[in-house]
Amino acid sequence: MTSGSTPAIVVEGLVKRFGDTTALAGVDLVVPEGSVLGLLGPNGAGKTTVVRVLATLLQPDGGRAEVVGLDVVREAAQVRAAIGLTGQYAAVDEYLTGYENLEMVGRLYRLGKRESRSRAAELLERFDLADAASRPAKTYSGGMRRRLDIAASLIARPRVLFLDEPTTGLDPRSRLGMWEFIADLADGGTTILLTTQYLEEADRLADSMVVIDRGRVIARGTGDELKAQVGGQRLELTVGREPDVMVVLDRLRPLAAGEAQVDDQTRRVSIPVSGGTDALAEALRRLEGSGVEVLDVGLRRPDLDDVFLTLTGRGTDEAGEPGAEHAAGREPATTSGGAR
Amino acid sequence: MSALSAVVADSATITRRNLIKVKRVPDLIVFATLSPIMFVLLFRYVFGGAIEVPGDVSYAEFLLPGIFAQTIVLGSTTTGASLAEDLQKGLIDRFRSLPMSRSAVLIGRTVADLGLNAISIFVMALTGLAVGWRINSSVPEAIGGFLVLLVFAYAISWLMAVVGLLVRTPEVVNNASFIVIFPLTFVANTFVPLESFPPVLQTFAEWNPVSAVVQAARDLFGNTVAGAPPPDAWSLQNPVAYTLLWTVGFLAVFVPLAVRLYSRTSTR
Numbered sequence A: 001m002t003s004g005s006t007p008a009i010v011v012e013g014l015v016k017r018f019g020d021t022t023a024l025a026g027v028d029l030v031v032p033e034g035s036v037l038g039l040l041g042p043n044g045a046g047k048t049t050v051v052r053v054l055a056t057l058l059q060p061d062g063g064r065a066e067v068v069g070l071d072v073v074r075e076a077a078q079v080r081a082a083i084g085l086t087g088q089y090a091a092v093d094e095y096l097t098g099y100e101n102l103e104m105v106g107r108l109y110r111l112g113k114r115e116s117r118s119r120a121a122e123l124l125e126r127f128d129l130a131d132a133a134s135r136p137a138k139t140y141s142g143g144m145r146r147r148l149d150i151a152a153s154l155i156a157r158p159r160v161l162f163l164d165e166p167t168t169g170l171d172p173r174s175r176l177g178m179w180e181f182i183a184d185l186a187d188g189g190t191t192i193l194l195t196t197q198y199l200e201e202a203d204r205l206a207d208s209m210v211v212i213d214r215g216r217v218i219a220r221g222t223g224d225e226l227k228a229q230v231g232g233q234r235l236e237l238t239v240g241r242e243p244d245v246m247v248v249l250d251r252l253r254p255l256a257a258g259e260a261q262v263d264d265q266t267r268r269v270s271i272p273v274s275g276g277t278d279a280l281a282e283a284l285r286r287l288e289g290s291g292v293e294v295l296d297v298g299l300r301r302p303d304l305d306d307v308f309l310t311l312t313g314r315g316t317d318e319a320g321e322p323g324a325e326h327a328a329g330r331e332p333a334t335t336s337g338g339a340r
Numbered sequence B: 001m002s003a004l005s006a007v008v009a010d011s012a013t014i015t016r017r018n019l020i021k022v023k024r025v026p027d028l029i030v031f032a033t034l035s036p037i038m039f040v041l042l043f044r045y046v047f048g049g050a051i052e053v054p055g056d057v058s059y060a061e062f063l064l065p066g067i068f069a070q071t072i073v074l075g076s077t078t079t080g081a082s083l084a085e086d087l088q089k090g091l092i093d094r095f096r097s098l099p100m101s102r103s104a105v106l107i108g109r110t111v112a113d114l115g116l117n118a119i120s121i122f123v124m125a126l127t128g129l130a131v132g133w134r135i136n137s138s139v140p141e142a143i144g145g146f147l148v149l150l151v152f153a154y155a156i157s158w159l160m161a162v163v164g165l166l167v168r169t170p171e172v173v174n175n176a177s178f179i180v181i182f183p184l185t186f187v188a189n190t191f192v193p194l195e196s197f198p199p200v201l202q203t204f205a206e207w208n209p210v211s212a213v214v215q216a217a218r219d220l221f222g223n224t225v226a227g228a229p230p231p232d233a234w235s236l237q238n239p240v241a242y243t244l245l246w247t248v249g250f251l252a253v254f255v256p257l258a259v260r261l262y263s264r265t266s267t268r
Ligand SMILES: Nc1ncnc2c1ncn2[C@@H]1O[C@H](COP(=O)(O)OP(=O)(O)O)[C@@H](O)[C@H]1O
Pocket: A018, A019, A021, A022, A023, A041, A042, A043, A044, A045, A046, A047, A048, A049, A050, A320, A321, B267, B268
């Protein structure tokens, strides 16, 4: 974060209701020009709603929001000229080729024919889509569609870019590639508001993070600050029999740097530890001769679930609306740490 | 860029986009033309012998304007289904986040569908000529006949745009439209003369705008017999005026309504 720069996004007391559901219950956030904000939260937390209000797609019921100094309700038309939006699901026209998609969006941003075409070609190149440029987007893989979608939102060189869960559903390789694209954009000075369910992703890409839950901000700060709150790595053990759980808790208590969590159903014990692999070795030594049947043991970096357990006492599974069908994935496959 | 030229430029961009889809999915055009051809042949040869038409005009001449009208009214339902599809696929969200004109997506859609309807009519006219349909009027009158059909279809497109934005599921839009469109096109003078209806249905059919469109087309193509008794209802004595009244009414109501819905709608 550069101090003294004008904020590109200011959100104050934002409220949005859908019937009985309060999707946003007073959200505040500030994103300085040129920085990346990670908006973190499980499914149903209100991330998409924040993005949609900022992108002028939804009218808030309370509070206010400004993008590049323009009010998103009263000056919506000017806001649209300054932003790029990549929604949670790729919004590309399947019947148009990659090139046609980009050219169309360029024209609609009023870039003119020549500029639209040259920007389209440039972005296809940059997003590794040049070979597929003249194929209908119907034939693209999920990762290619996402890239095309992002390229479309970049065509007019927006000052502010919204990326709503840009890596959800991507395979590990595409995810890594997407991270590189996003990091490049951030280096180029674009202000980015990125939503994600993955702490690791926000930590890697964002200058600062805001964690929301049920439409409220429950934490904010840099990745390090958040992790400091949550604790370092976790030692996770799955045991074979129910009585083993107590034995494990008992024997490993001296290693714990915080409160241990137990999932009774899966018989998994999760203990915050410091000391990395040493702690792992020590733990195994302590369990020697105990008769505990260890099915799985490993070290894991904290994820959104841990943030939630620490901050709210609940897992992300219970975070969203009642009956939310699927909770935040534990972590991106590429970042799973430790010795599983 | 002035507001008007912005609307025109954006609408042209969207129209082009919609027509590219027609090029990429030839089934669309095949179905848009095959079903009317089938209707022409079916009615002409299967039912043709059983249906009596007043005067000495051939059933082919009586039939074709009816088929034209039914086909383009059905063709207009594409507008609703396509918008619902765009909504479902998140494209409307994309468009709404762009600094483009608020009416362009709708204008581009309805204009593209008008183009498709024009192609359908052209194919049907050729088929009709092959099975005995003739234009017995002057060139300007014949052009007027095609225009009345297309203008009415264009107005229906805007009604369907509203339906599409409200219903939001392409399949449901299609089914819902058929429930409305089939009675409208069948309880009319489309395929059989009005005299064959029971009294209640006859009154409905007389004032049904589809009947007026068909009547207007028959008059303008010269497919009515000079000696036939004049219709009882004002709507059918002045079919062009009556059709244009409906057209203007539809546009006045549904254009602003569709633009309003578009500006607020969003994919969940
Ligand atoms: N269009 C809508 N109609 C009704 N409820 C909605 C709508 N959009 C979002 N919600 C509700 O608002 C809450 C926040 O949703 P959302 O912003 O999509 O969360 P996230 O993107 O963090 O998963 C959820 O409870 C969701 O069900």
